[in-house]
Amino acid sequence: MSLLSRMTAPAARHEVAGLVAALLSSPAPVARTVPGGPTGLGTSAARLTPRRPAAAGGAGVPELYCPPAVRDDPALAAEVNEALLAWAGETGLYAGRLERVRAADFGRLMMLAHPDTDDPDRLLAAGKCALAEWATDDYYCDDESMGSAPVLLGAQLGLAYTAVDPSHLPARYVPAGEKALREDPVRTSLRSGFAHLSRYADAAQLNRLRHEIAVLFVAYGQEGSWRSQGRMPAVWEYLAHRQINSFLPCIALVDAVGGYALPAAEYADARVRRAVTTASTAATLVNDLYSMAKEDHSSGVEFNLPAVIAAEERCSPREAVERSARIHDELVRTFEAEAAALAAAGSPALRRFLAGVWAWLGGNREWHSGSSRYTTS
Numbered sequence: 001m002s003l004l005s006r007m008t009a010p011a012a013r014h015e016v017a018g019l020v021a022a023l024l025s026s027p028a029p030v031a032r033t034v035p036g037g038p039t040g041l042g043t044s045a046a047r048l049t050p051r052r053p054a055a056a057g058g059a060g061v062p063e064l065y066c067p068p069a070v071r072d073d074p075a076l077a078a079e080v081n082e083a084l085l086a087w088a089g090e091t092g093l094y095a096g097r098l099e100r101v102r103a104a105d106f107g108r109l110m111m112l113a114h115p116d117t118d119d120p121d122r123l124l125a126a127g128k129c130a131l132a133e134w135a136t137d138d139y140y141c142d143d144e145s146m147g148s149a150p151v152l153l154g155a156q157l158g159l160a161y162t163a164v165d166p167s168h169l170p171a172r173y174v175p176a177g178e179k180a181l182r183e184d185p186v187r188t189s190l191r192s193g194f195a196h197l198s199r200y201a202d203a204a205q206l207n208r209l210r211h212e213i214a215v216l217f218v219a220y221g222q223e224g225s226w227r228s229q230g231r232m233p234a235v236w237e238y239l240a241h242r243q244i245n246s247f248l249p250c251i252a253l254v255d256a257v258g259g260y261a262l263p264a265a266e267y268a269d270a271r272v273r274r275a276v277t278t279a280s281t282a283a284t285l286v287n288d289l290y291s292m293a294k295e296d297h298s299s300g301v302e303f304n305l306p307a308v309i310a311a312e313e314r315c316s317p318r319e320a321v322e323r324s325a326r327i328h329d330e331l332v333r334t335f336e337a338e339a340a341a342l343a344a345a346g347s348p349a350l351r352r353f354l355a356g357v358w359a360w361l362g363g364n365r366e367w368h369s370g371s372s373r374y375t376t377s
């Protein structure tokens with residue numbers, strides 16, 4: 001799909017999106033006065049009137065309630081994508097498949113999802129982490145042609161975790177541990193991406209990412225268990241899973257990439273966590289909807305919300321897709337309302353972070369609607 005056709009994919013013009021743009025264009029994390037209305041993400045949401053939902057970008061994906069992408073800067077996306085490809089070449093990640101990675105355009109995802117920075121190196125650091133996390137899924141969980149096998153999964157994830165939270169081994173075992181990290185491109189890239197991010201993230205932000213990656217790996221194990229059993233989860237179980245097998249490790253970097261820090265206590269606040277995890281589940285259901293076609297062509301068992309709904313509710317695939325889209329929309333509306341309330345009472349950093357999460361949702365949908373990862377088999 002051409003860049004132009006991706007750019008013309010229609011999207012909802014939420015009032016909040018305008019406010020997000022205003023917040024993100026602010027050099028400091030401070031609320032801006034919105035002409036004709038009160039300030040802050042929360043107060044804007046209180047004024048919202050019913051809006052048109054975002055229109056579909058991918059074949060078969062219904063209209064989704066989702067903000068539009070805040071910006072589109074193809075030159076910045078291309079710069080980040082090329083740097084990401086060069087790095088993947090150095091780490092050996094996706095060796096022999098780099099053209100597919102180039103075409104998927106993860107640089108574009110970073111450019112779209114993190115509009116509060118135009119620094120290519122910050123976007124690259126986040127892109128390295130994202131690509132390494134995606135590769136963990138492809139190499140260890142999803143893609144048999146890349147060596148994934150349920151019986152190996154636990155051992156591989158355990159080792160991969162040491163790439164972001166190093167093992168402190170007695171001296172005589174250090175070389176063996178180091179060799180295990182170096183000989184595997186997923187582990188090498190996780191470590192390298194994390195090191196790059198540490199130029200921009202403070203200790204608490206890095207620890208936050210470690211936690212989200214650990215949770216992600218638990219979810220990879222959960223999916224592997226279903227695969228081994230040949231069992232389809234219940235809808236509720238799958239949705240709980242998609243909260244942890246989600247884009248949260250990417251969304252958690254919104255402030256580090258943007259050049260500010262949401263204090264650990266605010267990130268950990270139960271109401272903030274509820275809002276942010278609701279958003280990340282929604283973002284991941286966008287992936288489910290756009291990746292259905294790719295997963296239909298897979299030789300192994302694939303899990304996505306429409307498949308799980310169709311199995312449990314005995315409805316047609318089309319109806320399952322519609323029901324999945326409505327669940328997505330409910331989650332986005334929940335985030336919107338809860339983020340609004342939190343932003344109205346929260347710190348400037350929290351307001352900016354929540355605006356960044358909202359922007360991430362828009363960039364994520366825009367990327368999924370155009371990436372060749374989901375538009376070619």
Ligand SMILES: CC(C)=CCC/C(C)=C(\C)COP(=O)(O)OP(=O)(O)O
Pocket residue numbers: 129130131133134137142216245246247248249250284287288291373
């Ligand atoms: C970037 C990141 C945190 C990825 C980890 C989780 C992940 C791979 C997804 C949320 C995407 O889900 P899925 O396994 O369905 O991925 P693809 O559809 O194969 O891109």
